[in-house]
Structures are given as C-alpha cells and as structure tokens.
Amino acid sequence: MGAALLALGGCAVAGASAARAEDPVSLSEQGQVTDRVGALGGREAAVAAALDRLYERRRIQLFVAYVRDFSGRSPQGWADATAQRNGLGRDDLLLAVATGDRRYGYSADTDSGFTEDQLAEVAREAVEPALRAHDWAGAAIGAADGYDAVLAGRPVTAPPLTPGPADPGGGSGSAPGWAGDLVLPVVAVGAAGALAAYAYSRRRRGAGRDGGRTTTGWGGQPETATAVPLLQLDARARALLVETDDAVRTSAEELGFAAAEFGDEAVAPFTRAVEFAEGELTAAFRLRQQLDDAYPEDDAARRRMLDEIVARCSEANRRLDAEAADFDRLRDLGRNAPRALAAAQERARDLAGRTATAAATLTALRGRYADSASAPVAGHAERAADRLAFAGEQLDGARAAVGAGETGRAAVHVRAAEGAVDQAAISVDAVERRAQELAEAAGKLPGALAETDADLADARGLLAAAAAGTPAGDLGGRIARAEAVAAAVRQEVAAGRYDPLDALRRVEEADGALDEALAGAREQESGRRRAAALLDRALLTARSAVGAAADYVTTARGAVGSEARTRLAEARRHLERAQALAEPDPPAALAEAQRADGLARQAQELAERDVGEYRDPYGGPAGPGGGWGGTG
Known part of the structure; x- marks a missing residue:
C-alpha cells in the first residue's frame, strides 16, 4: 500500500455528526x-x-x-x-x-x-x-x-x-x-x-492481491495458482475490481486537488500513473463484462480471464503505489497547509453561490417537468449544502490549527474540507448538467417526432407494397409501436409536465426500429444520413445516463459492488467509441451509443440496489475515503 493521506469526513449523512475518515494507517512504532x-x-x-x-x-x-x-x-x-x-x-x-x-x-x-x-x-x-x-x-x-x-x-x-x-x-x-x-x-x-x-x-x-500466486501468468504478471477454487478466484477478482476502482477514483480526486494547487506540469507524472491505472482497470472491467454476458466460458478460459483481471488490477495498484511517496511529498499538507487552506476556502466560496443556484434550478425543473426528469438529482442541492457546511467546520478547524502552529492537525482538517468540497461539486455539477440535458432534449423532441412521422409514412408505403409480394418482415409491429410511442409522447407534452429525456429516448428507440426495417429499401447514403440524425439524439441520452450513473457510483461507492461498476465502465467505453465513430461510421456509432445508454441505466439500477442493501449504522450510504495509492 502506498502512503495514504489521513482523511477526515469522507461522507457525512443526514442526522449524523461529522466523522473523521481514516484510510489504512501506519501502525505505531512505540508498541503493538x-x-x-x-x-x-x-x-x-x-x-x-x-x-x-x-x-x-x-x-x-x-x-x-x-x-x-x-x-x-x-x-x-x-x-x-x-x-x-x-x-x-x-x-x-x-x-x-x-x-x-x-x-x-x-x-x-x-x-x-x-x-x-x-x-x-x-x-x-x-x-x-x-x-x-x-x-x-x-x-x-x-x-x-x-x-x-x-x-x-x-x-x-x-x-x-x-x-x-x-x-x-x-x-x-x-x-x-x-x-x-x-x-x-x-x-x-x-x-x-x-x-x-x-x-x-x-x-x-495474503488471499488478496498477492496471496497464492506464482509469477508465470499472463503478460509476466502474477497468475493465481490453479489450486485456488474457481468460485473463490471469481470472488477475489470482484473484490479487487471494486477496491482498485476506489483506489483510482480517490487518486484522481487527490490529483485534482494537487493540480489546482501546483499546476498541471508539477503533477504530470501522477497524471500518467492515474491514466495507466485507468487503462488497466478498463481492460479488467471489459473482461468482467465478458464473463457476465450470456455466453458462458469453460472453466479453463474463465480461470485465464479471472487471472488477467487480478493481474491488471494488481498492476494498476502497483503503478499508483509507486508514485504515492512522491505524491505525498509534493502535497505535504503539513507544510503546505496555509496554501491548501486558501485554495479550499476559495473553492468553497464559489460553490456556495452555485449551490444556491442549483436549489433554484431544481425548483424550476420540478415545476416544468415530470418528477422523473429531476429524480436523479432530487436531493443534490441539499447534499451539496450539507457537504459545504461540513467543509466550513473543517476550514475553521484548519485555520485554528494553523494559527496554533499545529500543522499536522491543520493537514487533517484541510483534507477533510477538500473531500467535502469535492463531493459538493459533484452534486452541483450534476444539477447543472441535468438542467442542460433536459433543455436540450426538449429542443430536439419536436424534430425527432417529425422524423418519426416521415419514417412512419415510408414504412406504411413499404407495408402496402408487401401486399403485392414484397417481404416486410415484422414491419407491421414496428409501425404500431412507433405510432403508439409518438402518440403517447405528444399527449405527455400537451399535458404540460413530462420527462424530455425519457420521451426522446422512447421516440429514438421506436424510430430506430423503423429505420432498421427500412434500411434495405433505402440507398446507403440515405441510411448514413438517417443514422447521423438518430446518433445526435442517442449521444445525448447516452451521455446523460452515463453521467448520472457515474455520479451515483462516485458518491455512494462505499456500497456499490463490482457488477454496477462493470456496467458503468463498459458504458463509458461504448460511449467513447460512439463519439470516435460519429464521423466515419454513423450507423456503427449509433449502435455503440445505444449500447452505452442501456449499460449505463443497468449500472444505475444495480448501484441503487447495492445501496439499498447496504446502509451504514446511521442509515445512509457509505462514502469514499481519501488518499493517493492502490488498495494495499
């Protein structure tokens, strides 16, 4: 385990007193x-x-x-x-x-x-x-x-x-x-x-990252000994995915604090370390997704894939751990507490104004749209205010400690304040992003409905031709589905309060099914133009779903297991691929965006299930800790 920064107040919950959060510690040298x-x-x-x-x-x-x-x-x-x-x-x-x-x-x-x-x-x-x-x-x-x-x-x-x-x-x-x-x-x-x-x-x-493994495995990395039962190896791989994901997330958070304080150039080696760890973790999550899909592997293949997951996670942690000592020397909050305190105070002041605006934005969203539209960010303004209040307490403590010359105590308070401010920023950013996404979806919906109407007209013509002997497949069912969706969405819009993102997603899915049925009857270039038009809307809904799931996993990651994290990692990968293919291959990009949207919504559901099953003694979801480094 690389050097970890003692952290305070990783995640408070309503009704509980602010508690100091402590990452794995250095044991006393004065005894046991x-x-x-x-x-x-x-x-x-x-x-x-x-x-x-x-x-x-x-x-x-x-x-x-x-x-x-x-x-x-x-x-x-x-x-x-x-x-x-x-x-x-x-x-x-x-x-x-x-x-x-x-x-x-x-x-x-x-x-x-x-x-x-x-x-x-x-x-x-x-x-x-x-x-x-x-x-x-x-x-x-x-x-x-x-x-x-x-x-x-x-x-x-x-x-x-x-x-x-x-x-x-x-x-x-x-x-x-x-x-x-x-x-x-x-x-x-x-x-x-x-x-x-x-x-x-x-x-x-010893039964964790390094226990029971030899050095003859994949890519020169440790391979789990064949004596380890497959079910135990699977459980170990899931555990290591969660712990490595947490290590990467907390290291990225620490990196953000350091970059704000010292500049991008000073933290470049640590940035490269985090990027490397993220790459290894992404590959590990992709393997986990393959293991979870509907196509079962034999035991030998499953063991090889699990070994690779363990090895990649171990390598990600090794790289983070290798930079931990240098990173801690750079930050050295005991020595740099006054400067870090000033930076945290400035960021907290900025967020205080944005938090008030976020609360007003949520009120407006609830009045304009259906409850489901703002549900993913419903409590975010209150959560941000709570985190900022906690940060204020810690900043007061840090100022008092600096004044008394107690640099170690000041460092603990500063790190706690930084973590709380970062959590507040996640909540406020999510509200601002949701408002923008809803406005964008509402703006795109009329055009989407018009395109669906045009596709319905083409589909009805193709269906009529089928009576003369032209095959139409299940076109009739797709027409009925698209007609029902379009009618329902128009009725919701006319009623006044609706969910633009959900409406756009339903129209997009129904129109996409029509477009697929019409593809054979259209010229290739026309099909590319139609895919590009659908892609614009699909990317919006996918970005929204991925962002919402990522925020949820980040703020409640102490309770979220490997399955939700795997779906989220895969959703991000498919979204990145959709964005890369948007120009050269719109049809392929559309499929990737739709896959990203579906996986992100699965991730959100799985994460919410995990949090519902895991509550801390005060009844709130467990929260993240702080500190640079791997999992130990």
Whole structure:
C-alpha cells in the first residue's frame, strides 16, 4: 500500500455528526497498539500485558488499531490494507476497531496457522461481547487470550467486561450501542452489503492481491495458482475490481486537488500513473463484462480471464503505489497547509453561490417537468449544502490549527474540507448538467417526432407494397409501436409536465426500429444520413445516463459492488467509441451509443440496489475515503 493521506469526513449523512475518515494507517512504532481516538482510557498496561502473554506463549504478535471509521471501506478491506501497508507477516495478526462506525475487522496471513473457524470463534466469543459493552481494551485483551486459547485447544471465553465511553474521540458522551448495528467481518451476517459477496476471500491476509500466486501468468504478471477454487478466484477478482476502482477514483480526486494547487506540469507524472491505472482497470472491467454476458466460458478460459483481471488490477495498484511517496511529498499538507487552506476556502466560496443556484434550478425543473426528469438529482442541492457546511467546520478547524502552529492537525482538517468540497461539486455539477440535458432534449423532441412521422409514412408505403409480394418482415409491429410511442409522447407534452429525456429516448428507440426495417429499401447514403440524425439524439441520452450513473457510483461507492461498476465502465467505453465513430461510421456509432445508454441505466439500477442493501449504522450510504495509492 502506498502512503495514504489521513482523511477526515469522507461522507457525512443526514442526522449524523461529522466523522473523521481514516484510510489504512501506519501502525505505531512505540508498541503493538495504535490508538487514534483515546479508546483505552488508561488501560494501556493491561492490553500490553495480554499482547505480551500471547507473544511469549505462541510467538504471535497481535497488533490492534483503534480509529474513528474505515473511510468507506469494508472493515475487512481496511484491516487487510493496513496489514499490507505495514508489512505484517505470517506470525502477525491485526484487530482493527472503528469506534465511531461501530465496526471491526481482523486480518491474518494465509499461512498463520489459524483456521477460518478459529478466527471466527475468537471474534464471536471474545471480541464482540467486549465491543458491545464499549469495553475497547477488553476487545484487545479478549482477542489475545482467545487466540492463545484456540491454539491450545481450549474453549474461548469472553474477558471480564469494563465498559468505557460509548464514542471515544467523538466529542460526545454517548452514542448508539453496538448491540443492534455491529457489523461483523463474516459473510454470514450480510451487513457488509455489496462487499459481503467477497469478504470470505479477503478475510485472511495474503488471499488478496498477492496471496497464492506464482509469477508465470499472463503478460509476466502474477497468475493465481490453479489450486485456488474457481468460485473463490471469481470472488477475489470482484473484490479487487471494486477496491482498485476506489483506489483510482480517490487518486484522481487527490490529483485534482494537487493540480489546482501546483499546476498541471508539477503533477504530470501522477497524471500518467492515474491514466495507466485507468487503462488497466478498463481492460479488467471489459473482461468482467465478458464473463457476465450470456455466453458462458469453460472453466479453463474463465480461470485465464479471472487471472488477467487480478493481474491488471494488481498492476494498476502497483503503478499508483509507486508514485504515492512522491505524491505525498509534493502535497505535504503539513507544510503546505496555509496554501491548501486558501485554495479550499476559495473553492468553497464559489460553490456556495452555485449551490444556491442549483436549489433554484431544481425548483424550476420540478415545476416544468415530470418528477422523473429531476429524480436523479432530487436531493443534490441539499447534499451539496450539507457537504459545504461540513467543509466550513473543517476550514475553521484548519485555520485554528494553523494559527496554533499545529500543522499536522491543520493537514487533517484541510483534507477533510477538500473531500467535502469535492463531493459538493459533484452534486452541483450534476444539477447543472441535468438542467442542460433536459433543455436540450426538449429542443430536439419536436424534430425527432417529425422524423418519426416521415419514417412512419415510408414504412406504411413499404407495408402496402408487401401486399403485392414484397417481404416486410415484422414491419407491421414496428409501425404500431412507433405510432403508439409518438402518440403517447405528444399527449405527455400537451399535458404540460413530462420527462424530455425519457420521451426522446422512447421516440429514438421506436424510430430506430423503423429505420432498421427500412434500411434495405433505402440507398446507403440515405441510411448514413438517417443514422447521423438518430446518433445526435442517442449521444445525448447516452451521455446523460452515463453521467448520472457515474455520479451515483462516485458518491455512494462505499456500497456499490463490482457488477454496477462493470456496467458503468463498459458504458463509458461504448460511449467513447460512439463519439470516435460519429464521423466515419454513423450507423456503427449509433449502435455503440445505444449500447452505452442501456449499460449505463443497468449500472444505475444495480448501484441503487447495492445501496439499498447496504446502509451504514446511521442509515445512509457509505462514502469514499481519501488518499493517493492502490488498495494495499
């Protein structure tokens, strides 16, 4: 794992206090406990004694990390990434506890000697009872004694409980308990939502990016050993796609902050690294799409494709990690906090005005169009205002820290503000883009209806000729479909409130079906002109669908799984190809645009499903973390 920037407040949700988000951390060099929230409350000696006992008896080092949250990662993913970052080995274990999120994860090497059942037993019998009672020290003591017990063949028992503060480091004397919303790092619970499908293969460190692979695979990259069951390899590939996609997205966000501060030339090496990683990820997603399509591969081909997905994701992360140290030196928020603070303040001021305009724009859209027209951005103005309020709090904290000479604390506040401002910008940009797309669709709709009428006239003539013996195929059904769509759209427009993008898409699809049936009866050049006319509208609806899906996945990516991300990546690829083919081959470009539109809408539906199934303890979707680098 490359150096990651400590981040604050990746994604707050309504009704929850602002929480600091922490990417996988560097463990303390002063011992085996890293306590960033003051969870132990004077019981450090008792915890150290338990950890020492475990080492003396079993030569196993248990490391324990207490943080506020896991920055939008799954508990297991955060623990594994932290273990990888700190170079923990075969005889090392890590217990990670997020006191604010009320979640935990553990990480063990595949060759540690512990079985999955043993790890789960310690978690269930010794760790969870302590966490439910807010006995933060007891969780570490119970884990240490529990690991000793399972290796000795003794039953695991819970430690004596000594309840502590409900939310250490949270600035509040109380917080909701763990009893009802504890997120367990085991697949059976299912509270890990979209990530649960692959939590098993990531539970034990070494079963991830590098574990169990040789160096004889595709393109010189690691190949997964054939001993790994195919279903487990598939789960691993899905997990790595999600984690690599998150790494690329967060690195791109960090790159944007750095470019604004230092200029494009200064960040050119990092830009190339992100572009390389994006290329590898796009290729990996394309392979995943091929695996998901309706044409099944045999086991050997499936394994080769999964190996390539793992290898490409690993190479993307390797390239990001290789630049992480230099990137962190460039930004060095501790040293550059005043300048970064000024840049974040300026951007927040600009967004405040745009957020107010976005709210007015949404009000106008709701009055002019059907509810479905503005539904993808319905809560965006409120979300942007919330993010800016959080950014304001963090900027105040940064100014106070700079004034006190506390550069490290200032850096944390600045990064939190940057992340919140970036999220606000995504929401505001989406409202502005949606308004423009709806206006453009409304302007194109009359022409689309007129062209459909003309095609209907041609189609009716061809159908009449069929009575004289000319084959017409299913032309009659296509005519009826186009007539019904055109009539319904005109009725919706006349009623006053309608959805221009949806109406244009339906007209385009119906007219496209007619055009396909008429293609044989038209000259080739006429067909190219018709395709070019349809393409203009198809590109608009495809761009709108891809943009909406991309915004949704970005803002809720902590909950979105590999299937939605795969469809989105493929939608982007088809949209880019449609734009490239628009001039030389309009018919092919039209097919690509229509494919992009369909895939983007699938991505949106799948992402919404994932978010619906995965809610954080406060009831909101998990959000992204911050920092440059790969997944660990």
